[in-house]
Amino acid sequence: MSRLTLALDVMGGDIGPRITIPASLKALEYDPMLSLLLFGDSQQITPFLSNIPKALAERLTICHTSHQIENNQGLTYALRHSKGTSMRLAIEAVQKGMAQGCVSAGNTAALMGLSKVILQPLKGIQRPALLALLPTIEGKYSVMLDLGANIDCDAENLYQFALMGSIFAENQLNLVYPRIALLNIGEEEIKGHQAIRFAAEMLEKDTALNYVGFIEGNYLLNGKVDVIVSDGFTGNIALKTLEGAAKNVIALLKGKSRHHLLKPLLSWLMSKLFSESYQRLKSINPDQYNGASLIGLTSVVVKSHGGANEQAFSNAIKDAALQVRQQIPQKILAGLEKY
Template sequence: MNRLTLALDVMGGDIGPRITIPASLKVLEQDPTLSLLLFGDSQQIQSELDILFKQYPANLRDRLEIHHCSRVIANDQSFTDALRHSKGTSMRLAIEAVQKGHAQGCVSAGNTGALMGLAKVILQPLKGIQRPALISLLPMIEGGNSVMLDLGANLECSAENLYQFALMGAIFAENRLNLVFPRVALLNIGVEEIKGHKSIRDASELLAKDSALNYVGFIEGNYLLNGKADVIVSDGFAGNVALKSLEGAATNVIALLKGKSRNHLLKPLFAYVMKALFKDSYQRLKSINPDQYNGASLIGLTAVVVKSHGSANVDAFANAIKDAAFQARQQIPQKILDGLSKY
């Protein structure tokens, strides 16, 4: 396996190096061909490493490179202010490392708007792509995964934008999920042709005319996890609301299934109802680990960029790094560019 280098913004997220550094070491131990460039406050990074190196093989040091950054983009910083004052920040320098060829991908749990804006400016969209989009895996109730985009990069989208998201999503699903002719659906408020914004109805017409796409029509929010589509397309506003609603509901349901509720009356009742309603899927639901689905990828760019949740724990951030490594090794951006020619 070829060696790979990723650039990490280790200052991003709610906790920063206390999460990102142990996650980095965890992935390095599991992946002997991976090297990491750590961008952030060298004193904080070294402090964490000094503690953690006692638990890991000494040779991991050889695959870590610290790049000191005195400045950080704050999570609550406005989009325009973050971009205007991004010079010398851990996020910008991590992205620039990819642009200069020092790394093949970037991972950050920092300010989402700033990451998308900087990545688009520094790394540039693929030829023919008007707007990059955030895409993420979704678990399906009966097993397997689907993908959904856009999840917040573009709040308002034209029919052409949605059509391009569908193309990129289909190519991503083919390569990330190993699917052939993935089913593509548009998120809408109903399945009837007359429903939804004009941009969604117009996008549906564009998708239906493209015989290279396996377009299956509209999908409603209550069927996102039911395996009715492999690629779910929406504008960034609806997609972000849908995803966070799913995440919140899933987290609460899983907490109840695993007995973490403080309501002692609700807990056994809920477990009984779930077992009765979902006999075949109950154990699978109980075993789902939300950390496995941490991170969304900004696709449509010339290189891999993965956005981790700001609240990610060590395992979740480690999974975001692994996902970036997988995409870089599979050369997903190049495959998307090559795949666009067949659609």
């Protein structure tokens, strides 16, 4: 592994330093070649760094900030009042070359807006998108975007999302000619709003991309396609629905339900009908899939869930480090030039 430095907005998220600092230490323990710049209120940060090993302390730098962007602030207000905030300074550290990537669990719209202004989209990209990996029932992954960065998208935006998603899947999942689908309310060509239908026409004409048609929400986790494309409004709802359903089912199977009659009945049925899949489902840890990438930017930016726990935020840091080492932005730019 190569040495690298990441800039963290440790004030972002629902809980802030109580989660992000222990998570940072976990990431440093996992990756001995990683260094972190911690942007946030030093008075809130330092209590969590007492008595840590010297080897870890040497790879941590506290960058004091007195302000932060709140999750409930609108985009315009957040951008206008972003000067001196932990999120903005973390992004600016990447711009200045102090770090090679940024991680935040803060306001998604503000993170996207600031990243676009400060780091800039890749040449030719109209709108960067929020991308994540979805686990499939086959034990593999699918790429899904956009997951909330762009609420309203036209056909050209969706086409570019498909292009970026395909390049990302080729590099992150080692796929050749990844299968691309547009998330829609039906598989028929006449279904969906105009932008989706026009995007489908554009993708069908591009023989360099492996477009296979529309996909419905009930097939998102079955591995039918490798890249799932949607606007940010639809994608965000779909993702959160999947996450909520998965966590509830897993909690039920692991004995956390108060419904004493339903739990043993469902567990018995699952174990008898789907023995192999049942054991795999019980072993799933949803925190493993925390972290979405702001794809289409000149540098790596990873958005963690606001409610992420220590392990989940630590995984987001690991994901950002991996993308930096794999040079994902550079590969996307090179890939764009091919199409």
